Amino acid sequence: MSPVAAVLLIPAAAAAVLAFVPGYALGARINLGASLLTLVAACALFGVAGDVAGDYLLVDSLNIVFVVLNSFVGFTAAAFSAGYIGHELAAGRLTPVNLRFYHAMYQLMMFGMNLALVSNNIGLMWVAIELATLTTVAMVGLYRTHEALEAAWKYFILGSVGIALALFGTILVYMAAQPVLGEGAASMVWTRLMSGAARFDPAMLNVAFVFLLLGYGTKVGLAPLHAWLPDAHAEGPTPISAVLSGLLLNVALYAVLRFKMLMAANPEAVAPGPLMVALGLLSAVFAGFMLYRRRDIKRLFAYSSIEHMGIIVFAFGMGGPLANFAGLLHMTMHSLTKSAIFYAVGSVAQVKGTQRIADICGLTQSHPALGFGLAVAVLAIAGMPPFGVFMSEFLIVTSTFARAPVLALLLVLGLMVAFGALLMRLTGVLFGTPEGPSAPAEASLLPLYSHMALVLLAGLHLPEPVVAWFQAVARLLG
């Protein structure tokens, strides 16, 4: 079986099996095993010589990065989830039937995301992203509390609007391509679209890109369209918050990047960069200020995700080899760090029995292993050296300073505001005097530590092959 087929078939098969496995412990183990196999298959993609492009599937240096990152975080989240759900079951917040549904949905979501990443057809990609979204909607509503239902409903409505706008954009791209590439499926295949893009009607492409950016941008969580994101992160099970922040946002971003490449291939179409820069900057600065008013710890980090997605979109909007490289690096670092934070926060919420920031104090004293792990992850996401996030933010800011100093200043403003907010909100949580109920942490801390080790390693010394690979991708992105 080819690795491309494997990254799709393993999660699909696992989802089918998990729907019928009654025991939650067995289900969690199958979930973990399937995620590991998917990760192995994703790594085997590197062995695929050159680009593979069929009518439906595509593997090139860009999407390999996304698939490997996706499968890795998917695997560690499954490992964290195994311990997490045991506690939720014991606490009576979930039932075994919920968990069977949860595990099947988890693998179905992994299937949807991987399909979106390797599809070579804009219609298929749209369907896959929609599938991934619907599965996460179902998981966000898993607890069936008032808050969870409202969050899932809001996510569903806003997500549907986003996906509808994206479909309209997809239809417009087809209509732009159809006079050049002919009728039928040929006009929806990526590789053919790219080779014919120079002859498309530029006006049609422009309108299409606006719809695609707004549509997929809703899923990325860009500022005016972000309203679903904090609720969905705060009310769903924490492994899902980790996967949402670390993966689903990236998948939507991937779609935006693909269409940006298409726009760039047409010399007469409007440059997509400034639009992305504006939306990205707005998100980063807006979310930075919004961080101050958060009282719920998962909501706090959800706003931090909006901020970082803004920074990433900003970097890709600036374009050029250096900014693209920095954007890719920042995306990878953010996925690793933010999912690590959610692993820590999930355990914190379980040991303290609350998500309210005011009720959580002095974690480094009461739970040193967990508390210091969270402290390190927070320092990393706030952009402190020597972590990878610092390096990527530094690259983004310096490369922007050389080209547009005013934009760089605004970005730095956003970064500083967010940094201050995180310190202000979390100092008490980490270093105050412990009080209130506390139980020993049950979920494994290994996923948290392994992510942070990778982020630290990337900050100290980025391995040569990774640099070369990212540089190649950055050139591809233009």
Added chain:
Amino acid sequence: MDGLAFDIAHLLAGGLVLVSFMMLYQDRLYALLNVFALQAVVLAAAVAWQARIQEAHHLYVTAAIALVFKAVIVPWALHRIMQRLGVHREVETVVSIGPTMLAGMGLVALSVVLMLQLTAAADNPLAREDLAFALSVVLLGLLMMVTRRNAVSQVVGFMSLENGLILAATGAQGMPFVVEISVAFSVLIALIVIGVFLFRIRERFDTVDVGALDEFRGDRQ
């Protein structure tokens, strides 16, 4: 393309926009469902006409799906859900009807101006005007979703938005069938999810008015 075929396609697509407007001023949920069923019938006719003039026979399937699924099954199911839940029968609005209608006119003008100007180079006038109408329907659906507070009327707004998408997809010559199936399929999935949600919300509340859920927002505790 001969004049009559063009005129009929135009009439049906325009009719879809008109029915979208009719949905905006309904103040009873049952009436709203009836108007939605009417829109689905008009959509089915528009799609079938496109199938005829494009000689794209697979589009008849899309038309049939619109007719059977959207015009009959969905309104019927929502009707039953509302009866069983004992939902308030009034449409609760965020913005009153007058300003909503004005905003709707603005959106239609916007989409017509935008689409006709930007696609001036395209050689197929039917596709262009269909696209302008389709965008109008999409935007009116969006408007309905943001100006209504009941879960049921938001769902209807969403489905009317999808009707606009199908009109756009069928107007695009030779758009692969995969997409039509996916659109129809997404409606099905959407309905299942929505159904689940409505029932789950019912487990805890006496209303499906989403506004009532706002007070449970995590940040306002």
